[in-house]
Amino acid sequence: MKNELPGIYIHIPFCKTKCHYCDFVSYPIHKSAVSVELYIKTLIHEVKLRKEWLASLPSAGIPRRFQSVYVGGGTPSVVPSGLLQMLFEELWKNFDITDEAEVTIEVNPGTIERNGLTLYRQMGVNRLSIGVQSFDDSTLKKLGRCHTTADAYSVINGAKAAGFRNLSLDLMFGLPGQSCKLWFDSLSKATALSPEHISCYELGIEPNTPYGKWHSQGLLSVPTEDDVIGMMENTSTYLGSRGYQHYEISNYAKPGFQARHNSIYWKNGPYLGFGCAAYSYWQGRRFGNVNDLDLYRESVYNNRLPEADSETLDIKGSAGETIMLGLRLRDGVCLKTFEKRFGVSVWQFWDEEISLFTERGLLEVSSGCLRLTDQGLLLANQVQAAFV
Ligand code: SF4
Incomplete structure (x- = not known):
C-alpha cells in the first residue's frame, strides 16, 4: 500500500480580540506577554529542533516528504507578512515539502491588506481559509467578531485580485438570534462569490467562554434543535x-x-504540529505542545521540544480513532485500506456496534466503504463515540 504523505500544521495563538464563543488557545495580540516577533523566532527554533528529532527516528514507513502546510490559529x-515569510523560509529549508503542496493560511477579514495577500502569493501560499462566519453585521456583532461583512467582501475580492484560485469560506449556523432565513441568506451571499470551498460549522457553546456563562444564566437565545437540524439538512441540498x-x-x-491538509486528519494520517498548543500524530503517537506561551518559549529556548502530553494507542484504539474520524467523510472508511493498515476487519472489533447502527439505519456499507447514512449524519457524534 502506498503511504500518503504527511502534513505540517503551524499554530498562531494570537487574535485581534477574543470572540464571545471561542475556547481555542488564542490570546488577544495587544495583551500578550510574548510578542509576535518573539513567538515567530521561537517557532523557527522549534522547526530546527523537530528536524533533528525527525532525523533521529527510524522511518517506520512514513514518508519524510510533506504534502501540505496549514497555518491556523488564532x-x-x-x-506581519514579513515575519511569516521568515518562518516559511526556515520551514522549507528544514523540511522536504513537495512543489505541489497545498499551502493554506487562515485569514480573518479586517486583519490583512491587499499587499499582505500579494506577499502570501509570493511566499507560495495557494489557499486561503477566510473566517467570514456570517454575512449579517448584527450577527457578527453578537458573536464578538472584530469585523464587518464589508471587511469580508474586501478580503475575498482582494484575494481574487492577488491571484488566489482556491478560497475557502468559514460560516457558522445555530447562532443566537439566527433564523433559518438569515442562515440561508448568508449561504446565498457566500455562493454568489463562488469560493471553491465552504465550511459550515454549528455553534458549540463551551463552558469557559462568555457564551457559556450567558447561556447558563439564560441570557442567550439560540435556535431550537429542530431549527438547527433543518439548517443542517437543507444546507447540503442548497x-x-x-x-x-x-x-x-x-x-x-x-x-x-x-481540503487536502484536513483530509490527513480525517484519514488519521501523520502530521507534525508546531507552536503553542499544536498537536502532532506520528508513528501512532499523538502528542501536544504546551498551551502556555511562556512555557512554550522557555522550553524551546532550552532546546527541549515543548511537548506537554503524549499518547500511544494500541491497535484497537488506533483503529477506532480511524473509524471515528473517517466517518466524518461522506465516502466513509474504505474497508480494504482499513484491513491493510490494521490487519483486521472492522467487524472483528465492532461487529455488534456496526450491526446495531446498520439496523437503525445510521450506518451502511457502500462501494466498499463503511459510512454514515443521511440519517446517521444527524446523529454522527453518537455513532462515532461507539468506536472510541
Ligand atoms: S478569531 Fe477565531 S481563534 Fe480568534 S477569538 Fe475568534 S474564534 Fe477564536
Missing part, C-alpha cells in the same frame, strides 16, 4: 444544487477542491 493574518459536493460533515467543495 488568527495567522495578524502576524449547496449541492450550486455545485458544491458535501464531502465531510461540515465541508463542501467544488470538484477537485477538497
Whole structure:
C-alpha cells in the first residue's frame, strides 16, 4: 500500500480580540506577554529542533516528504507578512515539502491588506481559509467578531485580485438570534462569490467562554434543535444544487477542491504540529505542545521540544480513532485500506456496534466503504463515540 504523505500544521495563538464563543488557545495580540516577533523566532527554533528529532527516528514507513502546510490559529493574518515569510523560509529549508503542496493560511477579514495577500502569493501560499462566519453585521456583532461583512467582501475580492484560485469560506449556523432565513441568506451571499470551498460549522457553546456563562444564566437565545437540524439538512441540498459536493460533515467543495491538509486528519494520517498548543500524530503517537506561551518559549529556548502530553494507542484504539474520524467523510472508511493498515476487519472489533447502527439505519456499507447514512449524519457524534 502506498503511504500518503504527511502534513505540517503551524499554530498562531494570537487574535485581534477574543470572540464571545471561542475556547481555542488564542490570546488577544495587544495583551500578550510574548510578542509576535518573539513567538515567530521561537517557532523557527522549534522547526530546527523537530528536524533533528525527525532525523533521529527510524522511518517506520512514513514518508519524510510533506504534502501540505496549514497555518491556523488564532488568527495567522495578524502576524506581519514579513515575519511569516521568515518562518516559511526556515520551514522549507528544514523540511522536504513537495512543489505541489497545498499551502493554506487562515485569514480573518479586517486583519490583512491587499499587499499582505500579494506577499502570501509570493511566499507560495495557494489557499486561503477566510473566517467570514456570517454575512449579517448584527450577527457578527453578537458573536464578538472584530469585523464587518464589508471587511469580508474586501478580503475575498482582494484575494481574487492577488491571484488566489482556491478560497475557502468559514460560516457558522445555530447562532443566537439566527433564523433559518438569515442562515440561508448568508449561504446565498457566500455562493454568489463562488469560493471553491465552504465550511459550515454549528455553534458549540463551551463552558469557559462568555457564551457559556450567558447561556447558563439564560441570557442567550439560540435556535431550537429542530431549527438547527433543518439548517443542517437543507444546507447540503442548497449547496449541492450550486455545485458544491458535501464531502465531510461540515465541508463542501467544488470538484477537485477538497481540503487536502484536513483530509490527513480525517484519514488519521501523520502530521507534525508546531507552536503553542499544536498537536502532532506520528508513528501512532499523538502528542501536544504546551498551551502556555511562556512555557512554550522557555522550553524551546532550552532546546527541549515543548511537548506537554503524549499518547500511544494500541491497535484497537488506533483503529477506532480511524473509524471515528473517517466517518466524518461522506465516502466513509474504505474497508480494504482499513484491513491493510490494521490487519483486521472492522467487524472483528465492532461487529455488534456496526450491526446495531446498520439496523437503525445510521450506518451502511457502500462501494466498499463503511459510512454514515443521511440519517446517521444527524446523529454522527453518537455513532462515532461507539468506536472510541
Ligand atoms: S478569531 Fe477565531 S481563534 Fe480568534 S477569538 Fe475568534 S474564534 Fe477564536
